Amino acid sequence: MFSRKPATELPRAQGQAGKARGRAPFLFLAPAIIVVFAVLIFPIIFSLFVSTYNWPLSQGAGVRHFVGLGNYAALTQDPEFWNSLKLQLGFIFIAIPIELLFGFAAALLLNREFFGARVVRSLLLLPVFFLPILSGMTWRFMLQPRYGPLNALLLKLGAPEITWLGNPATAYAAIIVQDIWRMWPFMFMLLYAALTSIPQELMEAAEIDGAGFWLKLRSLTIPLLTPTILTAVLLRIIDALRVFSEVYVMTEGGPGSATMLFSLYTQRQAFGYQKVGMASAMAIFLLVISIVFALTLVRKNMSLDVLEEKAGA
Amino acid sequence: MKKALIVLVFALAFASMVSAQTINVLFWDDAYPRTLMERIPEFEKATGIKVNIEILQPPQVFTKTSVSVSKDRTDYDLVCVDEGNIPLFASLMLPYDQWAPGKVFKKVDPNTVTPAMLDVAQWDGKLIGLPINGNLYVWMTRKDLIENPKYKADFKAKYGYDLGVPQTFQQMLDEGTYFYENGIVSGGFGPFNGGPAGVFGEAIFMWESYGTHFIEWVKGKPTLVVDKAKAVQGMEFYKKLMKISPKGAETMAHVERQAAFAADPKGVFTQFIWPAQIASYEDPDKSLVAGKIVYSAPPAGPAGRFAIRGTWAVNIPLASKNKDAAAEFVYWWASKDIATWLVEKNTVPARTDALTDPRFAKTKPWLAAIADSMKYAAARPRFNEVAQVQDIVKKYWIMGITGQMPCDDAMQKIIDETKDVLKKAGY
Numbered sequence: 001m002f003s004r005k006p007a008t009e010l011p012r013a014q015g016q017a018g019k020a021r022g023r024a025p026f027l028f029l030a031p032a033i034i035v036v037f038a039v040l041i042f043p044i045i046f047s048l049f050v051s052t053y054n055w056p057l058s059q060g061a062g063v064r065h066f067v068g069l070g071n072y073a074a075l076t077q078d079p080e081f082w083n084s085l086k087l088q089l090g091f092i093f094i095a096i097p098i099e100l101l102f103g104f105a106a107a108l109l110l111n112r113e114f115f116g117a118r119v120v121r122s123l124l125l126l127p128v129f130f131l132p133i134l135s136g137m138t139w140r141f142m143l144q145p146r147y148g149p150l151n152a153l154l155l156k157l158g159a160p161e162i163t164w165l166g167n168p169a170t171a172y173a174a175i176i177v178q179d180i181w182r183m184w185p186f187m188f189m190l191l192y193a194a195l196t197s198i199p200q201e202l203m204e205a206a207e208i209d210g211a212g213f214w215l216k217l218r219s220l221t222i223p224l225l226t227p228t229i230l231t232a233v234l235l236r237i238i239d240a241l242r243v244f245s246e247v248y249v250m251t252e253g254g255p256g257s258a259t260m261l262f263s264l265y266t267q268r269q270a271f272g273y274q275k276v277g278m279a280s281a282m283a284i285f286l287l288v289i290s291i292v293f294a295l296t297l298v299r300k301n302m303s304l305d306v307l308e309e310k311a312g313a
Numbered sequence: 314m315k316k317a318l319i320v321l322v323f324a325l326a327f328a329s330m331v332s333a334q335t336i337n338v339l340f341w342d343d344a345y346p347r348t349l350m351e352r353i354p355e356f357e358k359a360t361g362i363k364v365n366i367e368i369l370q371p372p373q374v375f376t377k378t379s380v381s382v383s384k385d386r387t388d389y390d391l392v393c394v395d396e397g398n399i400p401l402f403a404s405l406m407l408p409y410d411q412w413a414p415g416k417v418f419k420k421v422d423p424n425t426v427t428p429a430m431l432d433v434a435q436w437d438g439k440l441i442g443l444p445i446n447g448n449l450y451v452w453m454t455r456k457d458l459i460e461n462p463k464y465k466a467d468f469k470a471k472y473g474y475d476l477g478v479p480q481t482f483q484q485m486l487d488e489g490t491y492f493y494e495n496g497i498v499s500g501g502f503g504p505f506n507g508g509p510a511g512v513f514g515e516a517i518f519m520w521e522s523y524g525t526h527f528i529e530w531v532k533g534k535p536t537l538v539v540d541k542a543k544a545v546q547g548m549e550f551y552k553k554l555m556k557i558s559p560k561g562a563e564t565m566a567h568v569e570r571q572a573a574f575a576a577d578p579k580g581v582f583t584q585f586i587w588p589a590q591i592a593s594y595e596d597p598d599k600s601l602v603a604g605k606i607v608y609s610a611p612p613a614g615p616a617g618r619f620a621i622r623g624t625w626a627v628n629i630p631l632a633s634k635n636k637d638a639a640a641e642f643v644y645w646w647a648s649k650d651i652a653t654w655l656v657e658k659n660t661v662p663a664r665t666d667a668l669t670d671p672r673f674a675k676t677k678p679w680l681a682a683i684a685d686s687m688k689y690a691a692a693r694p695r696f697n698e699v700a701q702v703q704d705i706v707k708k709y710w711i712m713g714i715t716g717q718m719p720c721d722d723a724m725q726k727i728i729d730e731t732k733d734v735l736k737k738a739g740y
Contacts, residue, residue: 056697058379058401145561146499147572166506166563166715252508255563255715256708271376272509272700274401 044287051280058274071281080257080265081282087172088262092240095179096233102180103187103232108221110188111195125189127182136246139178140165165251168258175247175259179240187232194228195221234297241290262286335363336390336638339381341374341625344592345446345660346393349646352654356645360417362638371395372508378402387630390639394442396433396624397510400695403436406628409443413637418644425647429690430663434626442628443643447588447661447668449690450518450611450620451682453574454478454583457605458492467491479583479612482522486553492582493557499577501557503584506711507566509703510693514621516710517693518585519547522614528694528702528731534740535696537731541724547614548713548720555714563715575600585611587623591679592659608682610689620686621693624663656680698738705730 051071055064075081110121127135142148143164151161164170198221206216222229244263247253253260253268260268262282270279340346346368353364367389369377375398381388382405394402414420423431423440430444458464459476468476472487479485489501505511520527525540525547555562559573559581567590574581575594580602586594597603611620627646629639645651652667661668661683673680693699706727713723 058382058405059384144569146559146577151560161560163561163563166561168717251564254707255711256717268700268704271379272704273698274379274700 044284047280047283047287051277051284053277055276056274057270057276064277067277071275071277072285074278075281075285080260083257084260084262084265087258087260088241090172091176091179091243091261092237095176095183096236096240098180099184099187099236100229100233102184103189103191104229106184106188107191107195108217110192121192125185128185128189130182132182132243132246133249135178135182136249139174139181139246140250143174166255168255171251171255171258175250175261178246178250179243182246183236183239186236190228190232191225194225198224230297234294237293237297238290241286241293334361334635334638335365336635336642337365337367337388338391338639338642339374339377339389339393340366340368341371341393341395342368343589345589345655345662348592348655348658348660349651352651356642359645360638360641362641364642371510382630383632385632387632389630390633390635391642392628392630393445393625394628395510396444396622396626397693397695397699399434399436399441399626400699401697402628403439403441405630405632406441407631407633407636409434409440412629412640412643415641415644416637418641418648420640421644421647425649425665426663427665427668427687429622429687430624432692433622433624434628442626443647444624444663445627445643445647446625447663447683447687448624449588449622449683449686450514450585451588451591451679451686452479452583452609452611453586453594454607454609455498455580455602455605456607457602458497458582459488459607464492464497467495478607478609481612482550482614485583485612486550486557489554489557489582497579498582499579500559500562500573500581501583502554503570503574503581504551504555504558504562504565504714505567505570505585506563506714507569509700509707511566512707512710513693513699513703514623515551516548516706517691518611518619518621519551519614520544521619521691522611522616523547523550524614524616528696530696535694535698535735536740537728537735539728541728543616544727545720545724548710548724550614552714552716552720563711575602577601585621588661588679588683591661595659608679610682610685618689619691620689622690698734701734702731705734 052066052068053064054067054070106124110117110124130138142150145151145161145163145166148164150164155161162170164174202220202224203216206220211219242263243261244267247259247261247264248267251259253264263286266279266282266286269275269282340350350366350368353366357363367377374393375395378389378392378394378398379401382392382402384405392402394406409423412420421443423443426444427447429449430447431440433444434440434442459478465476468488468491471491474484476488476491477484479488485502491501492498493501505515517527520539520543523543523546525538525543527537527539527544528535529538530536531538559565559577561569565573570581570584571590571593574584576599578601591608594600594606595603610618612618627643629636629643633639647662647664649664649666652662652664653670655662656667656670656673656677659677661680668680668683694702709718709723709726709730712718713720718726
């Protein structure tokens with residue numbers, strides 16, 4: 001019934017089968033690896049390559065000149081580059097903590113059932129679904145000095161009109177407020193989901209032990225939410241590093257360079273000044289910043305050891 | 314039977330290839346190309362050439378041209394290039410004298426284009442494409458205000474001369490101040506503080522009006538030639554105009570200017586306009602001041618009158634595979650028939666015979682003003698690094714005219730940083 005192979009052929013057959021089994025995982029993974037390489041790794045390598053050239057966009061590849069690290073060196077000499085980096089980091093460090101605070105407070109407040117709770121929670125999410133470009137346009141019109149509702153309100157209250165987007169300080173504040181308005185519900189969404197997954201028994205046990213609201217918050221809620229908070233903050237940082245369209249339609253980087261964020265300046269370099277090499281160098285710089293943020297947050301705070309330590313404490 | 318079917322399939326495929334020649338065209342978005350689009354089906358019917366239009370805001374046209382047109386390949390068979398960007402793209406475009414003769418429409422003689430506009434498409438002694446619209450500064454003043462007997466009497470009593478269309482900068486300031494300070498208008502003057510190219514235009518307008526050029530080509534190099542003292546005077550005068558401008562003047566671009574001039578019940582007394590936008594200001598459905606505007610050449614500064622030019626040229630990329638069809642489209646677009654129809658529709662083509670057609674003398678009062686402005690046409694400097702310089706000028710010009718920085722310091726910054734850009738570019 002069963003064909004038996006001679007004993008001498010078995011090792012060879014097993015060896016071939018073993019080889020086939022050894023290759024199989026790679027064959028199954030190959031499509032995914034190819035896609036990741038094509039859409040993720042290759043663009044980074046290509047950007048790195050382009051960043052070493054003086055490459056005028058409209059003249060094509062024929063007139064590029066190799067400059068090595070020249071573009072990186074030129075960037076360090078460019079005050080506008082440092083200004084845009086400062087503005088971008090300021091944007092992140094002001095907007096994201098406020099979004100986190102608002103999102104966390106709203107999640108705590110709405111983590112209970114009451115009449116219409118589901119509707120309220122759903123409505124709070126609306127700004128996240130706004131297209132960034134529409135959000136920017138809406139805020140631009142709301143802040144318009146003569147026709148905007150904000151100034152109309154100020155006038156009714158007897159206050160003077162303010163040219164929100166015409167003054168460097170208020171324009172910078174305006175783009176941050178716009179971002180907070182649009183993105184704090186994102187924080188709320190993640191934190192509310194995490195809050196609902198905290199076992200109720202833990203809270204009840206703490207209450208039996210006499211813990212009040214603040215003690216429960218400090219000793220239970222926040223430590224248990226830490227991985228979610230860090231994930232939310234990391235996602236928002238990555239997103240905020242790329243913020244572009246809403247600021248572009250609100251201010252185009254002005255007045256002067258008061259809102260010329262890193263992403264806007266990169267776009268100016270590439271498409272305004274036609275310096276693709278310089279823009280690629282800025283993109284690589286942005287990638288390095290993103291990696292630094294990610295490593296800092298993920299490696300130091302989200303490793304299992306740290307989480308176990310925190311849980312133990 | 315089988316053979317016959319094969320022959321039929323090949324014949325159909327060949328016929329479809331021959332009959333459906335398609336050209337891809339990149340338009341800038343304003344009333345002029347949008348009006349033209351109404352008539353494109355006629356062109357398609359007459360020639361069998363299908364026209365695919367992509368219409369984008371001017372900054373995006375520039376970006377799209379930069380990434381889509383090179384020496385070896387192009388996504389478009391015809392692109393519109395703003396005059397400031399001609400140097401950047403000139404080497405990628407087919408010179409006009411190499412455009413094929415038309416099969417259906419006659420090749421357009423460049424001399425039909427108004428002389429003030431023809432210069433737009435010239436680069437390195439060659440005509441790179443064809444200027445297609447007649448866009449340069451024209452001045453708008455509210456007729457209902459300057460003809461009001463009460464305002465006329467009041468103004469004369471206060472200033473000692475007659476109220477009228479501003480002929481000089483001082484007159485513009487006096488009249489604007491009178492209307493603004495008496496609460497008759499929301500703005501005595503409508504500035505432009507939007508995109509870098511527009512602000513650059515305002516700065517060049519003021520500097521030329523005060524007697525100084527900014528950058529000139531000297532021995533084959535763009536060279537900073539600005540007279541700082543005169544430039545500061547121009548900036549200081551604009552600062553005075555900002556004080557009688559509507560709220561939010563610091564960020565006013567075209568949309569805000571139109572809203573202030575034509576949709577605000579009080580409106581603005583006087584400002585420049587690109588003729589391409591006149592159709593919107595004269596549309597009673599969109600404008601409260603339709604029929605109430607006097608058009609003229611810009612008022613004169615101490616050094617005379619200057620009208621900044623902002624014309625578009627149509628160009629065929631060297632890499633286009635449909636050059637003849639693209640040329641055919643331009644010959645149709647720039648023909649007298651279409652140009653005259655475009656004037657009828659309140660837009661402004663570049664052909665002299667259409668702009669000076671006596672039929673329009675009474676119904677299109679802005680045509681005479683455009684003709685007058687053309688006598689004073691002035692171009693913004695053109696060189697490859699102009700976008701960087703525009704950003705510098707915009708940044709410090711607005712800081713100077715809004716009082717965030719003394720005008721003298723702002724001008725010094727413009728000079729220093731422009732020198733740096735030119736030096737780094739190797740000039």
